[in-house]
Amino acid sequence: MESSYNYLMKINLDRAVELIKEGNVLAVPTETVYGLAASLYCEKAVKEIFHIKGRPSNNPLIIHVNSLEDIFSFIKENEKNRLHFELHLLAKKFWPGPLTLVLPVEKTLIFESVRAGLSTAAFRIPSHLLTRELLKKTGPLVMPSANRSGRPSATEYRHIENDFGKDFPVLDGGICKCGLESTILINQEGRWEIARLGILIPEDFESTLGYVPKILQKTDSILCPGQLHKHYSPKCRLEKEGDIVLGYRNRIYLNKKKVYYLGDLEDPFTVAESLYRTLRKLDEDSIESVFLDLEIPEIGLWKTIRERLERAAIK
Numbered sequence: 001m002e003s004s005y006n007y008l009m010k011i012n013l014d015r016a017v018e019l020i021k022e023g024n025v026l027a028v029p030t031e032t033v034y035g036l037a038a039s040l041y042c043e044k045a046v047k048e049i050f051h052i053k054g055r056p057s058n059n060p061l062i063i064h065v066n067s068l069e070d071i072f073s074f075i076k077e078n079e080k081n082r083l084h085f086e087l088h089l090l091a092k093k094f095w096p097g098p099l100t101l102v103l104p105v106e107k108t109l110i111f112e113s114v115r116a117g118l119s120t121a122a123f124r125i126p127s128h129l130l131t132r133e134l135l136k137k138t139g140p141l142v143m144p145s146a147n148r149s150g151r152p153s154a155t156e157y158r159h160i161e162n163d164f165g166k167d168f169p170v171l172d173g174g175i176c177k178c179g180l181e182s183t184i185l186i187n188q189e190g191r192w193e194i195a196r197l198g199i200l201i202p203e204d205f206e207s208t209l210g211y212v213p214k215i216l217q218k219t220d221s222i223l224c225p226g227q228l229h230k231h232y233s234p235k236c237r238l239e240k241e242g243d244i245v246l247g248y249r250n251r252i253y254l255n256k257k258k259v260y261y262l263g264d265l266e267d268p269f270t271v272a273e274s275l276y277r278t279l280r281k282l283d284e285d286s287i288e289s290v291f292l293d294l295e296i297p298e299i300g301l302w303k304t305i306r307e308r309l310e311r312a313a314i315k
């Protein structure tokens with residue numbers, strides 16, 4: 001992609017702070033995936049994010065902050081009391097970390113473009129130390145995943161170079177530890193529901209909420225617009241057959257030309273960590289089509305992995 005950026009690509013924390021304060025967009029690591037960051041208060045930069053990603057304007061952005069107090073300052077005044085107790089419980093257990101909460105907000109405090117016109121906004125306190133340092137110095141940042149819309153997310157510096165060009169600024173934080181996006185919870189008439197499966201699984205919330213939150217069905221996807229879009233797809237076609245395999249270690253594939261391993265069948269976290277890297281590797285190797293092995297367990301983190309792979313396979 002042609003880029004209008006003239007910075008050296010890898011930048012340090014001080015330069016990242018400067019760029020954000022000057023109203024620019026740059027890539028920033030988090031523990032889940034890299035994000036494309038802009039100041040919540042710079043509408044020009046927010047619009048630039050939609051433009052750079054090719055993101056539909058009806059798909060809202062997650063606001064990343066450093067503390068629960070920051071989040072409370074945006075919540076709709078007459079909802080604060082109702083949400084107070086559970087928000088503290090969820091924050092204590094899961095933040096900083098890979099949880100995103102969709103909350104009713106005072107609309108005047110957050111640009112319409114960030115919310116995509118909704119009366120809610122999504123919030124997350126990330127745990128990556130570099131992201132937290134950055135947030136301390138810049139204040140709230142909007143951050144969608146740092147990939148071109150529809151492509152696999154970026155989990156390392158190289159992936160951003162591939163999507164946005166060699167001179168796009170990146171705060172390099174190494175390889176993302178989780179490799180999959182945060183889990184998104186939305187509050188519906190007093191109950192929390194899962195709007196996007198992520199690295200946290202429904203059962204993780206049982207001890208905090210007293211129940212396992214339901215996964216919102218596709219028909220409710222208007223509640224989480226991002227779920228409507230084709231996503232996570234490499235150029236390589238993921239098919240039901242073929243002699244190159246996208247599969248798992250500890251499984252034997254007979255008479256196949258080559259196997260791309262997504263990770264270990266004994267440990268879904270290894271699959272999560274390498275998922276987007278492996279999808280992107282198919283394109284780097286100019287593989288046109290593979291047999292996608294979807295014979296995986298139906299429990300826990302495997303559900304998230306299946307959802308990502310099925311969406312990646314949509315033509």
Ligand code: TXA
Pocket residue numbers: 030032033034035036059060061062098100102103115118120121122124143144145146180181182183184195196223224225226227
């Ligand atoms: O792990 C993550 O969440 C990463 C890192 C960078 O933090 N971010 C990320 O952002 O995955 P993005 O833009 O790729 O996905 C954000 C999702 C979209 O599906 C969007 O529709 C949903 O969050 N979302 C944002 N605001 C929302 C809202 N007010 N109501 C419902 N869904 C919302």
Ligand code: MG
Pocket residue numbers: 144145153
């Ligand atoms: Mg994304």
